[in-house]
Amino acid sequence: MTLKIAGCLTGTLLICAFLLGWFAYKGNCPAAGTYSCMTASDWGTFIAGVFAPIAFTWLVAAVWIQSQELAEQREELRLTRREFEENRKVMQEQAEEARRQAEFIGLQTNLLKAQDADRRREQEERTLENHIQTLADLINNNFSNVNFVTGSASDGRIVSSVFKPREALPRDRAIIRFGQFAAAPEANYGIAEKLHVDPAVRPLVEIARDLTRLIIDTANELGPEHMITVARLKIVALNEHLDRKLGLATAAS
Numbered sequence: 204m205t206l207k208i209a210g211c212l213t214g215t216l217l218i219c220a221f222l223l224g225w226f227a228y229k230g231n232c233p234a235a236g237t238y239s240c241m242t243a244s245d246w247g248t249f250i251a252g253v254f255a256p257i258a259f260t261w262l263v264a265a266v267w268i269q270s271q272e273l274a275e276q277r278e279e280l281r282l283t284r285r286e287f288e289e290n291r292k293v294m295q296e297q298a299e300e301a302r303r304q305a306e307f308i309g310l311q312t313n314l315l316k317a318q319d320a321d322r323r324r325e326q327e328e329r330t331l332e333n334h335i336q337t338l339a340d341l342i343n344n345n346f347s348n349v350n351f352v353t354g355s356a357s358d359g360r361i362v363s364s365v366f367k368p369r370e371a372l373p374r375d376r377a378i379i380r381f382g383q384f385a386a387a388p389e390a391n392y393g394i395a396e397k398l399h400v401d402p403a404v405r406p407l408v409e410i411a412r413d414l415t416r417l418i419i420d421t422a423n424e425l426g427p428e429h430m431i432t433v434a435r436l437k438i439v440a441l442n443e444h445l446d447r448k449l450g451l452a453t454a455a456s
Contacts, residue, residue, distance in 0.1 A: 324425065327421060327424065327425055328425060328429070330421060331418065331421045331422060331425065331429060334414060334417055334418045334421065335374065335378070335418060335432075335436070336374055337414060338378060338411060338414050338415065338418065338438075339372075339373075339374040339375075339377040339378055341407065341410065341411055341414070342366075342372075342377045342378065342381045342411070343368075343371045343372060343377050345404070345407045346366050346381060346404065346407070346411075347366055347367070347368055347371075348365060348366070348367055349365065349366075349401070349403070349404055350363035350364075350365060350401040350403070350404070351363065351364045351365060351366060351384075351400065351401060351404060351408075351448075352364045352389055352392070352394060352398055352399070352400055352401070352448060352451065353394070353398075353399060353400075353401045354389065354394035354395065354396060354397045354398040354399065355394070355395060355396050355397045356393045356394065356395055357393075357395045360393075362392060362393045362394055363392070363394075363401065364384075364387070364389060364391075364392040364394065365392075366380075366381060366384045368380060375435075375436060378436045378437075378438065378441065379436060379437060381441070382436075382437045382438075382440055382441040382444065385441055385444035385445060385448065386440065386444050389451075398451045399451050400448050400449060400451060405449070408445055408448060408449060409449060411445055412442060412445040412446055412449060415438050415439075415441050415442035415445065416442055418433060418438050419433055419438060419439060419442060
């Protein structure tokens with residue numbers, strides 16, 4: 204647009220200069236038209252007068268064009284800065300969203316780990332309870348009223364120790380009573396020599412000993428609160444007594 208205006212002004216100035224020069228006063232010059240009467244000095248003055256405003260016009264046009272270009276460049280820079288600011292905000296929002304997602308995933312992971320730990324702990328607690336109940340059932344069903352430790356009395360008679368509960372005992376009482384029975388010395392039953400666990404129950408005694416060891420290890424992994432149960436039922440002592448009973452056969456042999 205600026206170039207068009209400058210071009211129009213230039214054309215107008217040239218036309219005006221031509222017409223003014225042609226119709227200007229010739230003085231005493233007989234030639235037709237003013238230009239025929241002009242000397243070299245006149246031509247120089249004329250051309251200088253014509254092209255000076257044209258040059259000024261194009262100077263103004265050049266300055267205007269440069270100012271427009273600078274304004275456009277400033278606008279582009281402003282838009283670029285705004286775009287950078289918007290991109291930075293978007294990146295910050297994305298980073299914040301990624302951080303929140305990471306925290307959420309971390310919370311979910313911790314929750315799943317906690318749930319898995321609770322599930323494993325519940326399973327181990329059920330396993331412990333099953334082991335204790337299995338030990339009580341073994342005592343009630345396999346060690347009641349059967350020969351346990353057999354040996355010779357001082358007079359040569361074959362005598363045995365027998366666990367004789369009057370009835371099937373509840374779980375805890377069965378384990379405690381059987382522990383008391385296992386802790387009693389064989390002399391209480393008149394057994395003096397050739398002591399050994401009766402062969403009929405020896406495999407079951409080995410199972411009971413291993414089961415008490417398993418109960419102790421499981422409770423120890425679960426923590427002090429479960430070791431309280433083991434202590435209350437005196438399972439550690441029962442394990443030691445059963446191990447001692449099983450060692451009698453080796454000593455006798």
